[in-house]
Amino acid sequence: MKKVFGILSVVLILQACSRKDAIDPVSYDNPEISLNIPAGFPVLNSSVNGNKPTKYGMELGEKLFQEKKFSANNTISCASCHKESNAFADNNIQAIGIYGRVGLRNVPPIQNMAFMKFYNWDGNVLQVEHQPLVPIITKEEMNSSILEIIGKIQDESEYRSLFKKTFGDETINPERIYNSIAQYVYTLISANSKYDKVIRKEGASFTESEARGHQIFQQKCVSCHSTELFTDQSFRNIGFPLNPDINEAGRARVTGIAADYMSFRVPSLRNVEYTAPYGSFGQFPTLKSVLDYFDNGVLGANNLDPVFKNNNNRIPLTEQEKEDLISFMKTLSDPSFVKK
Numbered sequence: 001m002k003k004v005f006g007i008l009s010v011v012l013i014l015q016a017c018s019r020k021d022a023i024d025p026v027s028y029d030n031p032e033i034s035l036n037i038p039a040g041f042p043v044l045n046s047s048v049n050g051n052k053p054t055k056y057g058m059e060l061g062e063k064l065f066q067e068k069k070f071s072a073n074n075t076i077s078c079a080s081c082h083k084e085s086n087a088f089a090d091n092n093i094q095a096i097g098i099y100g101r102v103g104l105r106n107v108p109p110i111q112n113m114a115f116m117k118f119y120n121w122d123g124n125v126l127q128v129e130h131q132p133l134v135p136i137i138t139k140e141e142m143n144s145s146i147l148e149i150i151g152k153i154q155d156e157s158e159y160r161s162l163f164k165k166t167f168g169d170e171t172i173n174p175e176r177i178y179n180s181i182a183q184y185v186y187t188l189i190s191a192n193s194k195y196d197k198v199i200r201k202e203g204a205s206f207t208e209s210e211a212r213g214h215q216i217f218q219q220k221c222v223s224c225h226s227t228e229l230f231t232d233q234s235f236r237n238i239g240f241p242l243n244p245d246i247n248e249a250g251r252a253r254v255t256g257i258a259a260d261y262m263s264f265r266v267p268s269l270r271n272v273e274y275t276a277p278y279g280s281f282g283q284f285p286t287l288k289s290v291l292d293y294f295d296n297g298v299l300g301a302n303n304l305d306p307v308f309k310n311n312n313n314r315i316p317l318t319e320q321e322k323e324d325l326i327s328f329m330k331t332l333s334d335p336s337f338v339k340k
Helices: 002-023 055-065 133-137 146-153 157-167 174-186 194-199 208-220 287-296 319-330
Strands: none
Touching: 055 157, 055 174, 133 146, 146 174, 157 174, 208 319, 287 319
16 A cells, blocks of 8 residues: 555656646846946836846847848838837938838837937827837828737747747737837947046046037026936927928927917937938928028917027027037037947
8 A cells, every 4th residue: 555655656646747847937137237327317217117127038029120021011010110219219301111111200219218208299108118009000100000010920939939038938919019019229328428428527628619518508508308318308389380281280280289280399419410301390401501500580479488489589699609519519429329
């Protein structure tokens, strides 16, 4: 009888081990990645703490960011419009997507997204995790669907491996796709420009023109382009030429409030040297043309920002001040971020 019980015990142990092996996924070391938050930067967007970048999550996110199968005809990826050399913007007046279709607006850069409260020109997205679906389903961008994308990549061994390393099993679903892309985007932090090195007292110093430009910036620009992000993240109508597309209404597209008509999110000026053309639909080819427009007078509107409305719709600037301002703005360029 003891022998029978002994054999039975061994069988039960083997079965238990077999069940455990079947249930427990292979464990991978997938450590969190430190974001190395620069001194003086705003607090992180609250969604970052719920989706902290990890070693394999970032790797998966970058691969998905580069994936052209996101578009219906396998020609457009996130990286097609968000090019690293342009601070993850591009140099087109408006976004160009599948079949050469032209989008409503200029492509904004992707940098320091972990610290932003709003995304897109009109702030219609509050979490990076919610952004990828927008270009996927938009006719002028990728003209696809998340289910179509999953169908294209789910049988690829490299993707199955990365999803398993990131999430513990090979399941590919929308949430995991969005979260991994967001993890990659959260790591795109730019804070190593000449300006940063001057502020950190790392041996760099402004030229005379840059120093004058910095002073002018503090006098005439900082009310909008404040904080170390060089944007106060507000929405303002600054009287730029109007987009002729009848679908454009700026922030009012989101809020439905007339006072928000043609107000747009103040863009960060970091890496602005690399992100021409400028404006919500690329109205201006150069920084000089933007400053000339401010100097000559902007379009009037009931909700025109007080910076202009209280000063005859202008920010008056001499030619020397424009030159110096541009010199200063170029100190916000981060060659290491754009791999230049």
